[in-house]
Amino acid sequence: MSNRICCVVNCSNTYKNTSNVKFFRFPNRPYERELKNQWIRAINRLDDNGKLWQPINSSLVCGDHFVNNKPSKHPQSPDYIPSIFPKAYKKKTQNNQQREARYKRVLNRQDRTNKQYQDELPENLNELSESVFHNRNLTWDVSTQVAFDVTDSGFFNFECSFDNNNAMTQISGPSLVKYCNIQKIDQSCGPDYPLFDRYFHGFISIKNEQHLKDLTGTTFQVFYLLLSFLSDSSYYSFDKENRLLMFLIKIKLGITYSAISSIFNCSRQTTTRIFYNTLHILAIKTKEFIFWPSKYTVRETLPEAFKKNYQNCRCIIDCTEIKTEQPNTIEQRVYMYSRYKSSYTIKVLVAVTPNGMICFLSNCYGGRASDTFITNDSGFLSKLEPGDVVLADKGFPSIKTQCETNSNSILVMPPILHNGRFTEHEVIETYSVASVRIHVERVFARLKTYGILNKITMDLMPSIDNIMHTCCVLTNLQNPIIKE
Numbered sequence: 001m002s003n004r005i006c007c008v009v010n011c012s013n014t015y016k017n018t019s020n021v022k023f024f025r026f027p028n029r030p031y032e033r034e035l036k037n038q039w040i041r042a043i044n045r046l047d048d049n050g051k052l053w054q055p056i057n058s059s060l061v062c063g064d065h066f067v068n069n070k071p072s073k074h075p076q077s078p079d080y081i082p083s084i085f086p087k088a089y090k091k092k093t094q095n096n097q098q099r100e101a102r103y104k105r106v107l108n109r110q111d112r113t114n115k116q117y118q119d120e121l122p123e124n125l126n127e128l129s130e131s132v133f134h135n136r137n138l139t140w141d142v143s144t145q146v147a148f149d150v151t152d153s154g155f156f157n158f159e160c161s162f163d164n165n166n167a168m169t170q171i172s173g174p175s176l177v178k179y180c181n182i183q184k185i186d187q188s189c190g191p192d193y194p195l196f197d198r199y200f201h202g203f204i205s206i207k208n209e210q211h212l213k214d215l216t217g218t219t220f221q222v223f224y225l226l227l228s229f230l231s232d233s234s235y236y237s238f239d240k241e242n243r244l245l246m247f248l249i250k251i252k253l254g255i256t257y258s259a260i261s262s263i264f265n266c267s268r269q270t271t272t273r274i275f276y277n278t279l280h281i282l283a284i285k286t287k288e289f290i291f292w293p294s295k296y297t298v299r300e301t302l303p304e305a306f307k308k309n310y311q312n313c314r315c316i317i318d319c320t321e322i323k324t325e326q327p328n329t330i331e332q333r334v335y336m337y338s339r340y341k342s343s344y345t346i347k348v349l350v351a352v353t354p355n356g357m358i359c360f361l362s363n364c365y366g367g368r369a370s371d372t373f374i375t376n377d378s379g380f381l382s383k384l385e386p387g388d389v390v391l392a393d394k395g396f397p398s399i400k401t402q403c404e405t406n407s408n409s410i411l412v413m414p415p416i417l418h419n420g421r422f423t424e425h426e427v428i429e430t431y432s433v434a435s436v437r438i439h440v441e442r443v444f445a446r447l448k449t450y451g452i453l454n455k456i457t458m459d460l461m462p463s464i465d466n467i468m469h470t471c472c473v474l475t476n477l478q479n480p481i482i483k484e
Contacts, residue, residue: 006062007055009045010086013062023060024071035081042081044089067100076106200263203241216248217450222477223248229285236274237266246271247278251470254451276463282473283466289473292359292383301355303482309432310412314388315359316352316440317380319371319395320447321345324456338367346456348468349374350447352440356481358472364464372398384409391437439481446475 004015004023013021027036039061045053063069065082072079078100206212209220216223223244230240238246246260261271298314306313324344327333338345345367351360362378375381375396384390386408394413403411414433415426422430447453450471452460460467 004060006064007045007059008043008061008065008082008085009089011062011064013064018062022063022070024063025057026055026059026061028057038081042083043085074103077103202238202264203245206245215252216245217252217474218248218477222474225477226282226286229282230278236270238264238274243274243278246274247282250275251450251452251467251474254454279463279466279470283469286470286473289476290358290361290469293353293357295385295388298353298355301353303354305436305482306354310354310389310391310436312387312389312410313354313436314384314390314409316354316391316437317349317360317375317396318393318437318440318444319347319349319374320444321347321367322448322453322456324461325458328458332366335366335368341367343367346464347374349378349380350440350443350472351380352443354436354439356439356443358443358476361469361472364468371395375399376402391433393437442481443475446478446481447471450474 006013006023013023015023026039036055040052040055043053043061047053061082065084067078067083070079071082074080206215212218212220212223218226226248227240227244230244232240236243242264246264249255249260249263250257257268257271257275261268264271295314299311302311302313321338321341322345323341324336324346326344327336333344336344336346338347346364347367347369348364349360349362349371350358353359360380360383362374362380365374365377372395376399381399381402384403388409390403390409390411392411392413394416396411396413397416400411400413403409412433414430415422452467453471456464456467
């Protein structure tokens with residue numbers, strides 16, 4: 001209440017000295033921009049620099065400046081803009097009673113026109129939905145049903161066309177040409193189904209699983225599984241289905257918050273809050289979706305490709321790099337620059353079971369970190385048990401000794417070329433390791449189908465661990481890589 005002060009020059013109405021006077025805000029919706037400018041020009045208040053004053057969110061106009069003490073939405077109403085001002089304005093204003101009488105005459109003419117449409121309907125129309133003519137300004141769905149006694153169909157024509165927010169029907173027949181204009185706000189003329197079903201209205205617009213996969217990369221089964229982790233909240237204007245849909249669209253397509261806000265008709269700030277809130281919840285709820293399975297489970301689900309040479313294979317490990325924007329500080333650039341990619345990256349260690357499931361994910365490191373450092377620092381080696389076989393590429397030579405010493409496990413890597421030429425045994429060993437290690441590359445290929453990982457923006461860096469975890473969970477929830 002304390003900020004209720006009229007902004008009109010020389011108007012002394014405030015919350016303190018008035019009891020029956022109401023205060024009204026300036027029109028602030030996007031489609032009311034011109035109306036707001038008309039209010040500003042009518043008030044004609046100047047800043048100290050001589051320019052036209054611009055209101056702020058808390059600026060108010062009291063009801064004393066309107067003919068009927070409150071604004072009207074009708075463009076022909078005298079209350080459409082404020083028109084009563086103190087003598088300091090020195091404006092020649094029309095007689096308010098005359099303006100009010102003129103406005104009432106306009107409304108009466110519209111009523112007579114409506115009645116004329118009803119009286120002039122031809123008698124050979126057997127059935128016509130009267131609601132279209134009696135309620136020409138309805139804002140809900142309206143449909144018409146028309147039946148005719150037409151002996152010669154060649155002289156009859158019925159058309160329905162749309163122009164912006166107006167729908168026009170034209171009926172042509174022997175000595176019959178009538179038009180009726182009806183306001184079209186979510187209205188349909190003829191079909192029983194809603195006219196705007198072909199436009200996007202959020203989750204209800206997704207009719208089949210292929211549409212959902214294209215937008216989110218998930219099936220309905222996975223979508224409803226993730227949906228069960230979210231709760232209904234009155235804090236947001238969207239239900240949890242649309243909040244999850246917005247989150248998954250960001251993950252899958254990697255488009256900007258502004259683009260998503262345009263799709264869902266909301267502000268960019270709302271989209272941003274929904275994304276981070278959903279990310280935080282799902283990261284906690286799906287924490288156990290990436291787990292280290294027992295040796296017995298791995299052995300029981302071992303694919304045929306591993307049984308010949310790697311029966312004791314526990315997992316396949318590799319590091320992958322994801323490009324980022326250029327960091328803001330020199331220190332960040334030093335830690336995140338990757339010589340291998342010649343750009344700024346983040347790097348993570350991923351372990352995959354032989355059947356293609358991600359069973360270990362490290363935290364994210366700067367692109368400067370080596371594969372060996374990440375493996376030692378992430379705690380991966382502490383999960384190995386005696387006799388475990390771990391497949392890796394040539395980037396992990398320094399941890400081979402640690403695997404054998406600390407956990408009595410075996411690290412299998414392709415042989416490294418020393419004398420410019422592989423022996424026959426080394427060629428066979430290289431092919432053997434590569435034929436099964438390829439599965440981790442297939443997992444990475446799936447992981448990088450999520451557009452948010454195409455190039456990490458700096459605003460996402462504080463939450464990059466949760467983003468990587470969510471992408472890995474969504475990868476695990478897809479169909480198995482090895483079909484058997």
